[in-house]
Amino acid sequence: MKKLGFGLMRLPQLDPNDNTAIDLETVKGMADRFMEAGFTYFDTAAPYHRGNSEIAFREAVAKRYPRDAYTITDKLTLFMIQRKEDFPAFFAAQLERLGVEYMDYYWLHALGESTYRQAEEWGAFDFLQQRKAEGKVKHIGFSFHDKAALLEEILTRHPEMEYVQLQLNYLDWEDATVESRKCYEAATRHGKPVIVMEPIKGGTLVNVPEEVKALFTDYAPERSIASWAIRFAASLPNVMMVLSGMSDEAQMADNIGYMKHLEPMKEEELAILEKARQIIQGKIAIPCTACRYCVDDCPRKIAIPDYFSIYNNLKQFGPKQGIVAYTYYGNLTQSHGKASECIKCGKCESHCPQHLSIRAYLETVAAELE
Numbered sequence: 001m002k003k004l005g006f007g008l009m010r011l012p013q014l015d016p017n018d019n020t021a022i023d024l025e026t027v028k029g030m031a032d033r034f035m036e037a038g039f040t041y042f043d044t045a046a047p048y049h050r051g052n053s054e055i056a057f058r059e060a061v062a063k064r065y066p067r068d069a070y071t072i073t074d075k076l077t078l079f080m081i082q083r084k085e086d087f088p089a090f091f092a093a094q095l096e097r098l099g100v101e102y103m104d105y106y107w108l109h110a111l112g113e114s115t116y117r118q119a120e121e122w123g124a125f126d127f128l129q130q131r132k133a134e135g136k137v138k139h140i141g142f143s144f145h146d147k148a149a150l151l152e153e154i155l156t157r158h159p160e161m162e163y164v165q166l167q168l169n170y171l172d173w174e175d176a177t178v179e180s181r182k183c184y185e186a187a188t189r190h191g192k193p194v195i196v197m198e199p200i201k202g203g204t205l206v207n208v209p210e211e212v213k214a215l216f217t218d219y220a221p222e223r224s225i226a227s228w229a230i231r232f233a234a235s236l237p238n239v240m241m242v243l244s245g246m247s248d249e250a251q252m253a254d255n256i257g258y259m260k261h262l263e264p265m266k267e268e269e270l271a272i273l274e275k276a277r278q279i280i281q282g283k284i285a286i287p288c289t290a291c292r293y294c295v296d297d298c299p300r301k302i303a304i305p306d307y308f309s310i311y312n313n314l315k316q317f318g319p320k321q322g323i324v325a326y327t328y329y330g331n332l333t334q335s336h337g338k339a340s341e342c343i344k345c346g347k348c349e350s351h352c353p354q355h356l357s358i359r360a361y362l363e364t365v366a367a368e369l370e
Ligand code: SF4
Pocket: 297, 298, 299, 300, 301, 302, 304, 341, 342, 343, 344, 345, 346, 347, 348, 349, 358, 359, 362
C-alpha cells in the first residue's frame, strides 16, 4: 500500500465558521484525484466535523466506489461516550454514517494516561476484539498521545493490538512531551507498524519562519514546505502510513506529487531538517496542533485553537502581523467567547492530547490581544 492516507479531519468547508458545513463537491473531487493516483487509505473519527466527516466519507467514497477499492479507519472515542453500555450503539452509528458493512481498521482513540485507564476499566480492548471476531472490523489498534513508557505498558499488556497511530514529525522527534522517536522505537520493538498523524503538526510545519523556508528552497526550490515534513515521516522504515489532513485540491495535488513515488530522505536533507527544527523550536509559543478536541465542551464557546494560532503567528512573525492578529481576534470574538471569558472549568484540558495548560495560555492570549 502507498504510504499516504487521506485524513478527513480538516475538510474544506462552505462556511469557515461552521465546521459541520463540509464542501462535499470539493471532497468528492479530492477523493477522486486520490484514488486515481493509486492511494486507498482514508481516516476519520466521530469528533471530526462533529460526525460530518464520516458522512462526507460515505457520500464521496463509500457510495461511489466498490468496497474493495478503499480502506477506511474509524475510532472508538471514549470522551464522546458516557458509559461502556453505549459502545455498541456508538459503533453501529459509525457504520451507518460511513455507509459500510465493516471497517478495515478500528482504533481506540487518543489513548493517554487517563483514557487508557478508562479503556481498561470499561473493557474497550475486549470490545474491539469482539468486533474483529465478528468480522465487523478487519484490524484493531489505537492512536496514542503520551509518553513512550506508557506505550510500552499498553503494548506489553495488549499484544492483540496490531497497529499504533502516533504523533510523529521532525519537530516532535526529540520533544520531551511528545517523545515521537521513543514512541516510534517502542512500537518497532513490539513489531507494530506505525501510522503517523500530525506529520505537519497542525500546519505548524507549513507556516515556518522565513529562515527555514530559505533553508528548504535553497536546497530544492521545486519542493513544497509540507513535503519536507511528510517525507521525513514516510521515510521511516516501520511507518506504514502517513496521514495528511488535506483541506483543498492544491494540498492534495502537492501531496500526491511527491508521495506517488516516495524518495526517502537523504542524510544531507536530515541535516537541513535538524537546523530547521532548532529555528522553529525557538519560535513556537503554544504547541497546539489544532485538533479541536477541546472546543465542543467549552461552556463559553471559546475558539481555543484559533486564538492560539493567532497568538503563535503574532509571536512568530512579529509586529508586522499585529493588525492582522487583532482583526482576526476581534472577528472571532463576535461569535465565540473571548479568551478572558474562560471560567476555568478545565473541561477543555481533559480532552487535550498535547496536555496543554489551556487555561493559563488563554490568560496569556487575553493579556496580548484584548
Ligand atoms: S477552562 Fe475555559 S476554555 Fe476550557 S472549557 Fe472551561 S471555559 Fe472553556
